[in-house]
Amino acid sequence: MLHRASLATIFAASLSAGSVAFAAVPQLSNVLPRGAQRGTEVDIVISGDRLADAEQLIIYEPGLEVAGFEIVNEKQIKAKLKIAADCSIGTKRFRIRAKTGLSEMQTFRVGPLPNVAEVEPNNEFITPQALAMNSTIEGRITNEDVDYFVIEAKKGERITAELEAIRLGDSFFDAYVAILNAERFELSTSDDAALVYQDGIASLIAPEDGKYIVQIRETSWGNGNYYRCHIGHFPRPRAIVPAGGKPGEKLSLKFTGDIGGDITQEVQLPAEPQWDYTVIAQDDRGLSPSGVPFRLSPLDNALEAEPNDAVAQATVGPAPGAFNGLIGQPNDVDFFKFTATKGQVLDIHVYARRLRSELDPVLYVHNAQGGNIASNDDTGGPDSYLRFTAPADGEFLLSVRDHLARGGNAFHYRVEVTPVTPRLDLTVNEFVQYREPKIVVPQGNRFPVLINTTRRDFGGPIDFLGENLPAGVTIESITLAADQSVAQVLLVAAPDAPIGSTLGQIAGKLADPNQPLALISGLTRQDCIMSRGQNQRPVFVETMPSLAIGVIEKAPFSVQIVQPKVPLVQNGVMQLKVVATRAEGFTAPIKIDLLNNPPGVNSSRESSIAEGQTEATITLNTAGNAQVKDHPIAVRGEATVGNGAIMVCSPFSSLKVTEPYVTLAFQQSAIELGADGAMVVTVETPKAYEGEAQVTLLGLPNKVTAEPMKLTKDLKELIFKLKAEADAAPGMNKNVFCQITITQDGEPIQHNLGSGVLRVDKPLPPKPNAAPVAAAPAEKKPEAAPAKPLSRLEQLRLEQKQKLESQAAPAAEAKPAGGQ
Secondary structure, eight states: OOOOOOOOOOOOOOOOSSOOOOOOSOEEEEEESSEEETTSEEEEEEEEESOTTEEEEEESSTTEEEEEEEEEETTEEEEEEEEOTTOOSEEEEEEEEETTEEOOOEEEEEESSOEEEOOSOOOSTTSOEEOOSSEEEEEEOOTTOEEEEEEEEOTTOEEEEEEESGGGTSSOOOEEEEEEETTOOEEEEESOOGGGTTOOEEEEEOSSSEEEEEEEEETTSOOOOEEEEEEESOOOOOEEESOEEOTTOEEEEEEEOOTTOOEEEEEEOOSSOOTTOEEOOEETTEEOSSOEEOEEOSOOEEEOOSSOSSGGGOEEOOSSEEEEEEOOSTTOOEEEEEEEOTTOEEEEEEESGGGTOSOOEEEEEEOTTSOEEEEESSTBTTBOEEEEEOSSSEEEEEEEEETTSOOOTTOEEEEEEEEOOOEEEEEEOOSBTTBOOOEEEETTSEEEEEEEEEEESOOSOEEEEEESOOTTEEEEEOOBOTTOOEEEEEEEEOTTOOSEEEEEEEEEEEOOTTSTTTTOEEEEEEEEEEEEOGGGOEEEEEEESSEEEEEESOOSEEEEEOOOSSOEETTEEEEEEEEEEEOTTOOOOEEEEESSOOTTEEEOSOEEEOTTOOEEEEEEEEOTTOOOEEEEEOEEEEEEETTEEEEEEOOOEEEEEEOOSOEEEEOOEEEETTOEEEEEEEEEOSSOOSSOEEEEEEOOOTTEEEOOEEEOTTOOEEEEEEEEOTTSOOEEEEEEEEEEEEEETTEEEEEEEEEEEEEEEOOOOOOTTOOOOOOOOOOOOOOOOOOOOOOHHHHHHHHHHHHHHHHHHHHHHHSOTTOO
16 A cells, blocks of 8 residues: 555646747745645745746645646746645645646645734834734844844743744754843743754743743844744643554643643544654644654553663563653653563664654663663664664663753653564665756656665565556666665656656565565655755755656657667776657757666766767776676666756666676786887687787886787787887886777677786996997898797896896906916
């Protein structure tokens, strides 16, 4: 069964008859207002670029209905949203689908309070904007801007101001909120609260009747962006115990961290697991404007019973099971007891920061007497995780504390103790770093999706299938081998596939039916990075449980690989030919690259089919350990069409990687400046070939040359003639290699083999006192075959002999006649 968010409403814009210009890839920059109260209708303005052919507003979550949709111009759309009275509170996510593409994902917040727009000027404490209690103010902070709002409250009333800034996903807006009295004293301030990421929550109990001022700014008085601030009497707890429960059950929950005290609430949990479920706190003064994250799982709950800060006081619970509690004060430690059998393997996860708790947990597992067996701090990110194997039958303890020994009423946690459960995690990969891929398939074409797979506690090949794909769209995929982690999936649209979109899925499944784990499957999630900090570090991410998949108008081009007739050998090079089919009149350059490199294969990322041309090549080269097998490959093509980029993909082809046809062994060689020399290379031919191969010696130092040679399958040795010019650079050169080209079926098989060493020497100095010898007229003789070069040992022996001879010659000349 596919568990996914539903496509709430799609509103098709009425367009005049006739085709529109190919605008390509709508761009969505913002939507105003940034949110609204549930149970109301709101007019929104969507701004961006290339919106002239927009047709659909795709909303991921239920509860919103599009009641109106008007294209103002290519940069603006006006729409009317009808928000259901029972619409869930929190973030709603949407995209624009045009005839020619999908926009970025944008968010819209639904809250319990009526919206009020900021009215400038309100940047002076003495002239704040008046605001009714229990309102949501929408505004914007510019550089060094401060916004002030004034409310009235009675003594003893709860006042809370909760900001939504970074959670809007517009930018890295680190917002600050404070509540001040009329004398300008700060009564409550907040920069970052763990529950709301880098947004803030300021709360207090009014000390007297009167006016209170809410201040909003960027933390460092810098540039901000749009914000929503909920100001009212509503409850704002920071934590929840237990922090999880079984789907479908009714559960009593205790909310802690509210300025007015703890809140107990009965909650009916949904029957089906949900991706990012939260619980909204409610009391007689209203609803909290955002929820507290909550785990939906089948585990039985155990709740800490204080005091449980010592071994003898440990709270008893089941294993498997879930232990829930609160590190309520500094230096608090919570102990739990469970029973396990010898050899039983359990995964122990602490959920704290993942539930937006203030706790930075440290986990320990102890024996029955309290001795440490295992511990962990941050394996689960800021949270803790370890795998525990019981050393014997009996009772064991686990304990939780804060890393810095902090504590308080926002330090809740949940420890889940489970058997090892195989799991398949799938995520969409980026093609270009920092650029979110939008999944749109042109009619009659293909679109590529790269899926990163993480197999947890199982191995084996993975198959992929599509779920809830648009009409006329099918999936092509190759079984992902057990030793690979990145899957290539192609979505294919029929030529007559209707233009439209769905919220679909690409699911993975273990491909080996003979394994007992054959039912393992996983769904693909897409992480949309909404804001980044320094060094492009993701600061706020929206995780999408379903994939927006669109069918768009025909693209004016397609690409295809010309199937190679020959293999690519290890330590080899291939020019992979790619051809394009162009619509009449479309001449733009088409950038091409390999969708995914097989193991050990590298490919050029700078190839393109030139303007007006129909073919080009991509250079492939292999490492010596490239995986020998037939690899499925595809080529991605991208071109500017109209005023945006369109991406397509070729069908799958096969790239055969094999061992080299030839292997080489180089003898170390030396040559003197201004002299001739030779390099000997021993040849083995493990794989026969026909005809002659062309061999070129490469990697030689500057001004040292070698003549190319021919090689046949029967030749066992190559002797390259070397020539060094007098001004060549002396030294040791260790990167000499042979480029061997074998032609088969009319196509080249290129090897780059060897790692030879060539030493370039200065000539030996002339012998002292040696008389010049006149050269005798040379007698013309037939040219002799070049002598086989001496080995390095032979060269050293010859040099030593020449040295001794040069020393002996002067002594012989100085000896007197007669021998006395």
